[in-house]
Amino acid sequence: MKLIAISGLKGGVGASTVAANLAGGLHDINKNIAIVDLDLRNFLRVYFSMKMTDGDGWASREYSGEDWALAFHQSPAGVSFLPFGAQAKPVLSGREKSISKQRKIDFFSDPKSVYRLSNSFFSEMLTTLADQFDYAIIHLPSVSFTSSFMEPLRDLHATIDLHLVVINPDTACYSILDAQSESVSQFSKIKLLANKFYSTSEVSSDFSFYMKKIWGETLISNPIHFDEALAEATANLQTVSCYSPGSLAAAEFKTLALWSIAALSCDEGSYA
Numbered sequence: 001m002k003l004i005a006i007s008g009l010k011g012g013v014g015a016s017t018v019a020a021n022l023a024g025g026l027h028d029i030n031k032n033i034a035i036v037d038l039d040l041r042n043f044l045r046v047y048f049s050m051k052m053t054d055g056d057g058w059a060s061r062e063y064s065g066e067d068w069a070l071a072f073h074q075s076p077a078g079v080s081f082l083p084f085g086a087q088a089k090p091v092l093s094g095r096e097k098s099i100s101k102q103r104k105i106d107f108f109s110d111p112k113s114v115y116r117l118s119n120s121f122f123s124e125m126l127t128t129l130a131d132q133f134d135y136a137i138i139h140l141p142s143v144s145f146t147s148s149f150m151e152p153l154r155d156l157h158a159t160i161d162l163h164l165v166v167i168n169p170d171t172a173c174y175s176i177l178d179a180q181s182e183s184v185s186q187f188s189k190i191k192l193l194a195n196k197f198y199s200t201s202e203v204s205s206d207f208s209f210y211m212k213k214i215w216g217e218t219l220i221s222n223p224i225h226f227d228e229a230l231a232e233a234t235a236n237l238q239t240v241s242c243y244s245p246g247s248l249a250a251a252e253f254k255t256l257a258l259w260s261i262a263a264l265s266c267d268e269g270s271y272a
Helices: 015-028 044-048 058-063 095-109 120-130 147-157 171-179 202-218 228-235 248-265
Strands: 002-008 033-037 080-082 135-139 162-167 190-197
Touching: 002 015, 002 248, 015 033, 015 044, 015 135, 015 162, 015 190, 015 228, 015 248, 033 044, 033 120, 044 080, 044 228, 058 095, 120 135, 162 248, 171 202, 190 202, 228 248
Parallel strands: 002 135, 002 162, 033 080, 033 135, 162 190
Antiparallel strands: none
16 A cells, blocks of 8 residues: 655645545545544544544544544545544543543644654554555645654654655745755655745745745656636535536546555555
8 A cells, every 4th residue: 555645845835735636636636545543633534524523533533432443534535534533522431441542633733743653553544444445645744854853753764655745835934944944854864845835926936936946856847826716616615626527626636546546656665
């Protein structure tokens, strides 16, 4: 199984949009794909027609002592997805059990902890996925390249095949990358993906030019343009290829899916 991790360089760049629509794009070209949400905000589910009031998810099942795999859902289009779940209080009995459950809650809620895919729980999850799927996308909380985040990142990169870090072609992302460029460069599996590119914006064009000049092949050449169809699709609880298959965004995510397959085929390793 090929494993793709997706995270934003910061909040608000559109990492969940990219993760969900890349999963949709891979499914549309008949790839056996699953997507897992490891972000406690539990937002990824809305792209796959899951009701906002439905709190089911792998974490909420685990908190309740149930089988986390029972939280698998399938979108109307047929995409298999595993939501994080609501942050409900687990039913506890006894001090020892209470401490154990609380540690689980603390671990799953910590953005750094969910990057540690070598953890026994996540290792079991990935083994289960590998038995059923050829590709899996792991949606993660926003990444950081500060010293405290480096060890979890190394752990992540020992397991995954590709790490897409979503950025915007703007001042904030340019500044973050500039300040942390040495740390980012340590991870060969990282590819930067520019999202929300405005073709009519001089600012978007200028930052895209300078980012490409600095980051070269680390920055994927084709950005994801801003497209109102994406916002409309999300409002209708769908991926863009389902809601508006003829849109620019749908075409770009299909291109990204094909690029991902090509990039992964160059890497002989996989999670199995």
